[in-house]
Amino acid sequence: MESGVFQTTWYQDPQESWFPWDKLLSFAQAVFQRLLPWLVPVLLVSVWQISSVQGWISVRVLPAPLSVVDAAWALAESGELWKHVQISAGRALLGLAVGGGLGLGLGLLTGSIRWAETLLDSTIQMVRNIPALALIPLVILWFGIDETAKLFLISVAVFFPIYINTFHGIRNVDLGLIEMGRTYGLSQWGLYRQIILPGALSSILVGLRFSLGLMWVILIVAETISAQAGIGYLTMNAREFLQTDVVLVGILLYAILGKLADVFAKGLERYWLRWHPGYQ
């Protein structure tokens, strides 16, 4: 049936069937479905470009999209763009590694061992109620305005979502599965590795995605306050010289980095939770 190349049915004209019109049509439909979501953004940018060219919008307020692209191109060519992106991304990831690592470690500890929860959890919950940004004056007093201050702020902010979601992920593992694992002779480590950790993983990844969102917010604030390099420095510098196009480039860079981080986290979910019907 699969190889019915020479078979024709009453409704098919053998003369025409050499060319797959129906396949072409469904391909065109698929392309249309893919392009449809882009229609509104493209329209908006076009209107924006036309308004700028016509002089309806002042270039000081909002430069034309093409001049933003020009600015981005110029920055990329001079190598300045990459330097700043690298420094900003480095800060963000280092902060995530420190704060997220601590959150994961402590969450696993308090989630898994009762006395650790009794000892640490109420303290952590108290500290959690302090917004990271409220610490800025204190952090400047402690660390000045150099790298340590930014790292500290980012680490504090990303710590809590990962901590809380790890803790709850572990506590929400199905007790029936753990009982089953014990009756099937799994060791304590086997139980942990085969049942408790995989069971908590979806919750831990939710924590990671929350943390990634916070990470960029805190980074932007920290870099805007003071920096000698990084995307925040780039935009604040451009603001002083009234280079609105460069400011827009900086904003777009933050958006792109945020999106990339989210795509990465989603990819992790899709791979690690591929057993889950919700992620297939």
Add this chain to the structure above:
Amino acid sequence: MTHITSTTPAGAFSGGVRLDIQHLGKAYGQRQVLHNTVLTIEPGEFVAIVGRSGCGKSTLLRLVAGLEGPTQGKLQVNGQDVTGLRTDTRIMFQEARLLPWQRVADNVALGLPESHHDDAVKVLAQVGLGDRLNEWPAKLSGGQRQRVALARALVHNPRLLLLDEPLGALDALTRIEMHALIEQLWRDNGFTALLVTHDVQEAVALADRVILIEDGTVALDERIDLPRPRSRGDAKFAALEKRILDRVLQHPDEEPTPANDEAWPGLPAHGLRWAI
């Protein structure tokens, strides 16, 4: 048993254990769930325990499994006291309790040493799932999941198989299929089987003896002398089923303490354990 063992899973004919339950009692705080339960199960025997929900039958199974300790009396397997989980005892739970993040073959191989992983494949073929080795449990039907759970129990060559209402959630047709499969595997392997069920027909179809637990103790011990495989349409089958069912129904329902059986008394502490 003269049945030819054509499909013995991995390893030799292991035979069943003898189970002695001596004046067993279990109380959770003030509430006495089981008391003075006396029961002896011969090696290789298939015993079904029936009773209304909340009568203590699931508690009895948990005690036999070593998941919990008794408050009175004692339990012996082949003359040895049961003090905790035993490697020759395996349980099938009401829910399949498969690990959703492991593929079917890995679920069956759970707790097996690396060198015995081939056995998992063999046993899965025996339960009719040889072609689903690489599937995620979420993709299986309820009956298929219980087959995987059965394979997971049998791959360890248990000498005592405990079945805690494993078919309760399945539809009637799948249940009849599973009865045949369980009976076949029991005859092939010769383990002792203890089935807890609320379905009297299931008990009569599978068991050598049907035990009724009422008010936390043995109220009836009925031997089922029907030839195997048993046919549900048989007059003697129907008469036995009716007699046991009538006996179960004679007793007024327990006071409405919801989920006596399902009450989660917490995991017992066998040394250090995780906080959950």
